[in-house]
Amino acid sequence: MSLVKLYDTTLRDGTQAEDVSFLLEDKIRIAHRLDELGIHYIEGGWPGSNPKDVAFFKDIKKEKLSQAKIAAFGSTRRAKVTPDKDNNIKTLVAAEPDAITIFGKTWDFHVHEALRISLEENLELIFDSLEYLKKNAPEVFYDAEHFFDGYKANPEYALKTLKAAEQAQADCIILCDTNGGTMPFEVAEIIKTVKKHIKTPLGIHTHNDGDCAVANSLIAVEQGIVQVQGTINGFGERCGNANLCSIVPALKAKMKRDCISDEQMRHLRDVSRFVYELANISPNKHQAYVGNSAFAHKGGVHVSAIQRHPETYEHMRPELVGNCTRVLISDLSGRSNILAKAEEFNINLDSKDPVTLEILDNIKEMENRGYQFEGAEASFELLMKKALGSHRKHFQVLGFRVIDEKRGEDKRPSAEATIMVKVGGKVEHTAAEGSGPVNALDNAIRKALEKFYPKLKEVKLLDYKVRVLPAGQGTASSIRVLIESGDKHNRWGTVGVSDNIIDASYQALIDSIDYKLHKSEE
Known part of the structure; x- marks a missing residue:
């Protein structure tokens, strides 16, 4: 032709x-x-x-x-x-x-x-x-x-x-x-x-x-x-x-x-x-052939099937267009999802290993509370490493405080965060300002840790999403925060959930920094 x-x-x-x-x-x-x-x-x-x-x-x-x-x-x-x-x-x-x-x-x-x-x-x-x-x-x-x-x-x-x-x-x-x-x-x-x-x-x-x-x-x-x-x-x-x-x-x-x-x-x-x-437009994840979700599998039955024969739930090989098969982790997941995801992260798991079931139960319980790992694979990788005992604790947060105040009706609000971290045997107590409480907290965490880990200067916060979870609690509802971070080579997502937006943001920020430090060691 x-x-x-x-x-x-x-x-x-x-x-x-x-x-x-x-x-x-x-x-x-x-x-x-x-x-x-x-x-x-x-x-x-x-x-x-x-x-x-x-x-x-x-x-x-x-x-x-x-x-x-x-x-x-x-x-x-x-x-x-x-x-x-x-x-x-x-x-x-x-x-x-x-x-x-x-x-x-x-x-x-x-x-x-x-x-x-x-x-x-x-x-x-x-x-x-x-x-x-x-x-x-x-x-x-x-x-x-x-x-x-x-x-x-x-x-x-x-x-x-x-x-x-x-x-x-x-x-x-x-x-x-x-x-x-x-x-x-x-x-x-x-x-x-x-x-x-x-x-x-x-x-x-x-x-x-x-x-x-x-x-x-x-x-x-x-x-x-x-x-x-x-x-x-x-x-x-x-x-x-x-x-x-x-x-x-x-x-x-x-x-x-x-x-x-x-x-x-x-x-x-x-x-x-x-x-x-x-x-300067966010890619459509559901776009045919080239989107992130084009060859993504969430249901445990689907994942189990594609591991044996990809064509069971994929109309073509994703590599032909430069894409790849992705396994999503959610409350629909089965053991096959966990095993496939572990393999993707070069983590050796056995289908009969009690740790596999522990991770699966943990994920389902967390998602029931509002966590979502589909856009937060970095948080999921850290969760697996913690369950396997292979997670190294690079730092410990001893406490933080965030002050958000407005001094006058026509004045812009100001935010300041203080944080106390422990790295090895040394304690660092740091304060930083920001354009809002989350930005101030982000700045304070980085300011405290960059002295010990200069590589964190490469990390940039690329996207920040807040979702009010439908619990019917009004302003007391739980909040899910999804953060996308990146450096010169990679992008990764992390998640936090709490009925306090600062706490949810803190969880996602800490995971983002923790993930960068783990990847820097590989």
């Missing part, structure tokens, strides 16, 4: 998503990662729309890419302006990309209401723009905007717009589900009809408003589409674009279509996380 070419528009369409914005330097870095992933075309932006995109096309020329082609995006010429005089068209050519993609109107409703020109004039816009660009660019693609809605409204005219692009010798005509509401069965039937009239290679560009963007892209490939457009993590306007992180493994592993190499696909999860990081 022929190669399916991947066209990434994260740097253009993806940035139209709410809360997504990339600096110029971010766009360059992402382009390199997409190139390494094996993406064939990287749409860098719309050079006629803003200075940042103009700068991108200038700077990307200085970079060495191994195989990806850079595409610039724009629109057809304006009415009553020839292509050589149209500023948008001129800017596209001046950017000197490897390929140029322009969009045009295929829905008669848009021609009348948005462009306010005749249907014939719109055909001229499409033909003239593409014909001119073909003389001034290595490759030219035509995005048939709103094609599926246009076809359903007026199939004869929608096909005429594609014929205009074909007559202008566009290298590929991309059928766009711009509003994202077309169903997969409609996509299949419409593409079958299009192929009877159009011989130019076809592409697909779908949005996810009906939650069918990936399905629509895959069924389009099944119908002979040779170029698939999408974004990393499905970033895009409204509900997003087709998610390449789902499309790529589906093409490779499920449909046996050539798109990128097996080795490149093993970097898919890393690229997904990298783009989330630069967008």
Whole structure:
């Protein structure tokens, strides 16, 4: 079967998503990662729309890419302006990309209401723009905007717009589900009809408003589409674009279509996380293929089964996309969960060992009180080591006090914490201020212990979550605190539970520091 070419528009369409914005330097870095992933075309932006995109096309020329082609995006010429005089068209050519993609109107409703020109004039816009660009660019693609809605409204005219692009010798005509509401069965039937009239290679560009963007892209490939457009993590306007992180493994592993190499696909999860990081957005743990929970198992029956045969509860091997099987610990856990988790931490446990049952009973009792170990694997590892007697006590907290006060109605509250710790035979009594009581306590703990363990200076608190447990006690309810910490190499989660938010936070903070000290010894 022929190669399916991947066209990434994260740097253009993806940035139209709410809360997504990339600096110029971010766009360059992402382009390199997409190139390494094996993406064939990287749409860098719309050079006629803003200075940042103009700068991108200038700077990307200085970079060495191994195989990806850079595409610039724009629109057809304006009415009553020839292509050589149209500023948008001129800017596209001046950017000197490897390929140029322009969009045009295929829905008669848009021609009348948005462009306010005749249907014939719109055909001229499409033909003239593409014909001119073909003389001034290595490759030219035509995005048939709103094609599926246009076809359903007026199939004869929608096909005429594609014929205009074909007559202008566009290298590929991309059928766009711009509003994202077309169903997969409609996509299949419409593409079958299009192929009877159009011989130019076809592409697909779908949005996810009906939650069918990936399905629509895959069924389009099944119908002979040779170029698939999408974004990393499905970033895009409204509900997003087709998610390449789902499309790529589906093409490779499920449909046996050539798109990128097996080795490149093993970097898919890393690229997904990298783009989330630069967008400053927390990764979706439930995302298919690349999410933390994509191959996570919680029920004891499931875990027991996957240890014998992973395919019992996994639709593919997670390593193919750079992910891994995870065993979650909860009140649904059985012995198999504990054994699998111990193996993950290189801790030798036997299924008949009384310690295994002790750990299991302890976990279930703690979760009954509100503890949650699914996001706090560091706390769980420490719990196992304590049960096995292999936990080294690096320090002892003799006591702490936190003062949170507000001096005047218009004054900001101030917080101060004092703590007394014992390391070896030495006692350290330290105080610190903070922006709140938990921050003050965190600062005091670190200040006291960093004198003995300088490595703690590497640790940063990355996330802090507070959950009021549903006990119906109002302000006297129990509190669960989940903390995510990290250093230059790793991230880890810890948990604390109490009816006092400071105490719950203290438990999670102490576990975080304790975990770092244990890992530093390995």
